[in-house]
Amino acid sequence: MESVPACNQSVEKASRAPQIAGDDARPAKLHEYGDWLNALANIAAIFSYDNNETVLICGNDGFRQAQRDFLENSAAHAGIGMDWRTHFEAFVQSNRPHRNFELRRDGKLGPEYFSCAFGRLTAENGQGEHYLFTAADRTSERTIEKNLRRELLSDGLTALPNRSGFGEEIEDRLANMVWPDNAQFGIIAIDLSRFSRVNESLGPMAGDELLITVAKRLKSSLRQGDVLARIGGNDFAIFARLNNGLSDALHIVQRIKEALSSPIRLSDLQIRVDCAIGCALSTTLDDDPEDVVRKAQAAVKIAKRSGKVEIYRNGVLKEAQRRFSIESRLRDALAQGGLTLAYQPLIHLQTGEITGFEALARWDDPNLGSVPPVEFIAVAEESGLITPLGRWAAYEAAQALSRWDMKFGQPLPVSVNVNLSPIQMARDDVASIFEEALRYSGIVGSRMTAELTESAIIADPDKARKLLFALKDLKMSIAMDDFGTGFSNLASLHSLPIDILKIDRSFVSNMMEDRDKQVIVRTILSLAESLNLKVTAEGIETQELAHALQQLGCWQGQGYHFSKPMNENDAFDYWRARWNFETI
Numbered sequence: 001m002e003s004v005p006a007c008n009q010s011v012e013k014a015s016r017a018p019q020i021a022g023d024d025a026r027p028a029k030l031h032e033y034g035d036w037l038n039a040l041a042n043i044a045a046i047f048s049y050d051n052n053e054t055v056l057i058c059g060n061d062g063f064r065q066a067q068r069d070f071l072e073n074s075a076a077h078a079g080i081g082m083d084w085r086t087h088f089e090a091f092v093q094s095n096r097p098h099r100n101f102e103l104r105r106d107g108k109l110g111p112e113y114f115s116c117a118f119g120r121l122t123a124e125n126g127q128g129e130h131y132l133f134t135a136a137d138r139t140s141e142r143t144i145e146k147n148l149r150r151e152l153l154s155d156g157l158t159a160l161p162n163r164s165g166f167g168e169e170i171e172d173r174l175a176n177m178v179w180p181d182n183a184q185f186g187i188i189a190i191d192l193s194r195f196s197r198v199n200e201s202l203g204p205m206a207g208d209e210l211l212i213t214v215a216k217r218l219k220s221s222l223r224q225g226d227v228l229a230r231i232g233g234n235d236f237a238i239f240a241r242l243n244n245g246l247s248d249a250l251h252i253v254q255r256i257k258e259a260l261s262s263p264i265r266l267s268d269l270q271i272r273v274d275c276a277i278g279c280a281l282s283t284t285l286d287d288d289p290e291d292v293v294r295k296a297q298a299a300v301k302i303a304k305r306s307g308k309v310e311i312y313r314n315g316v317l318k319e320a321q322r323r324f325s326i327e328s329r330l331r332d333a334l335a336q337g338g339l340t341l342a343y344q345p346l347i348h349l350q351t352g353e354i355t356g357f358e359a360l361a362r363w364d365d366p367n368l369g370s371v372p373p374v375e376f377i378a379v380a381e382e383s384g385l386i387t388p389l390g391r392w393a394a395y396e397a398a399q400a401l402s403r404w405d406m407k408f409g410q411p412l413p414v415s416v417n418v419n420l421s422p423i424q425m426a427r428d429d430v431a432s433i434f435e436e437a438l439r440y441s442g443i444v445g446s447r448m449t450a451e452l453t454e455s456a457i458i459a460d461p462d463k464a465r466k467l468l469f470a471l472k473d474l475k476m477s478i479a480m481d482d483f484g485t486g487f488s489n490l491a492s493l494h495s496l497p498i499d500i501l502k503i504d505r506s507f508v509s510n511m512m513e514d515r516d517k518q519v520i521v522r523t524i525l526s527l528a529e530s531l532n533l534k535v536t537a538e539g540i541e542t543q544e545l546a547h548a549l550q551q552l553g554c555w556q557g558q559g560y561h562f563s564k565p566m567n568e569n570d571a572f573d574y575w576r577a578r579w580n581f582e583t584i
Helices: 030-038 059-072 082-094 139-153 165-175 195-202 204-219 246-259 289-307 316-336 372-381 386-408 422-427 428-442 455-457 462-474 490-495 515-530 544-551 569-584
Strands: 043-050 053-058 100-108 110-122 130-139 184-192 227-230 235-242 264-266 269-271 275-281 339-348 354-365 370-371 415-419 446-455 479-483 500-503 534-537
Touching: 030 043, 043 059, 043 082, 043 246, 053 059, 053 082, 059 130, 082 100, 082 110, 082 130, 082 544, 100 386, 110 139, 130 195, 139 165, 165 227, 165 289, 165 316, 184 204, 195 204, 204 235, 204 264, 227 370, 227 446, 235 246, 235 289, 235 500, 269 462, 289 316, 316 354, 316 372, 316 386, 339 370, 339 386, 339 569, 354 372, 354 386, 354 462, 370 534, 370 569, 372 386, 386 415, 386 422, 386 428, 386 446, 386 569, 415 479, 422 455, 428 462, 428 569, 455 462, 455 479, 462 479, 479 544, 500 515, 515 534
Parallel strands: 354 415, 415 446, 446 479, 479 500, 500 534
Antiparallel strands: 043 053, 043 130, 100 110, 110 130, 184 235, 184 275, 227 235, 264 269, 339 354, 354 370
């Protein structure tokens, strides 16, 4: 093609389209166009359209430099638009004042993108129209957008798709893969167990190295067409085509286990990676992928508790949604004072006196109704809300004792037991919390007892030992709750400053009908006596049971036979009524 004329030069006829006008078609003041176009920073040119023929009037320096690319090489590109001539002809035939479109061409360094526009001008001779064409190079912006999009959709550490990218990858596979009849897809969720311990012990760099290595091993277990993503801190997920349903999913699970079976070397240490695995299968290819991902995540939470591979079952997602609702409402309740403490009396079995109360959290929510403690405590531990919940319970129990003292006019001869969660012990400065609770309420430490389970000690024995001795420095008593259901041993009982063993209600409530449980209770009482520990029996429901435990030498008991848990005022009235009766 011959060169495009500058607007201050004579116009010559071109041998190819677009047709360049001869001297007789040249505007009278062509050089004025030239001054105007050359002042534009973008590529620019002016066209006319005569007798179904595109005529180039003139172009600026940028247009002349790009003429070959635009006039000869700007072929249509999928997803970008049609050839510029098609855009021009459609624009001329329309009544629109302007038309915008985008062109793509292959440059030496890769794809280049131009934002183009046509606009209408009145010809200088007053007859017909001229058309202004402009093009702005948007390659750098598109490159930045592409890079930003890649960053938004991928995990910077492992280079795997993140949660958003995972969703797009799934949609792409579902739309473009060839699927056999009756095929399904499945989501396999993987949660690395004890990952936080690696971060805490070896530092975040070691944790990152572990994640990268795990990602590589998981990738090696994929089949063609599967997608691996990192959807959370230590959470991975796999999208898999399932031609044979559950058997295919379990085969992939086996490959995952094999990939992670050998230890991973971090610095000078060999780390064995354990993981919880949950699976969810679609019923058809039309199922919402995001819904299947949520089901897999619900299954993996169950797997973390069971220690087994879990397949999503109907109702599990509903349970997960309820737990989420409980977490959200519990967060609000803690912030707005929506919880209360109930107090169940502890009775001295030999004298019948009330020696104290166990403080138990209770929650009546306006939307959820009365939420059982076993339900909201589990959610609190899972979500981290157990820390503010535990703090509130310690402060409130100490304040309740102080208020009772004020009502009575002198300190009551009772103590209050407060339960400690293993999660709370691991994450919070429990000793400082109790020190503050005692100081703020003016209560001496001997009037409060901390109850903890055997599992709390086993989780981190050294930290538990330091905490227990710190509580003893506050003169508090220590009770081991649910004794007999965990894994503690005689060595821990002997070395830790424990004062009281609480026999779990599962051994107590029907011991009169079960000889084996009677033997267990006798054994615990004998063990406690040899270690100079007191014993509290939980779950006393009948007078017969209370009398039997009294005969066995049990120190203290609690249960519905004596009283259900009561609110603060009722608990004080209960104590005062029995105290008045005992002093008569």
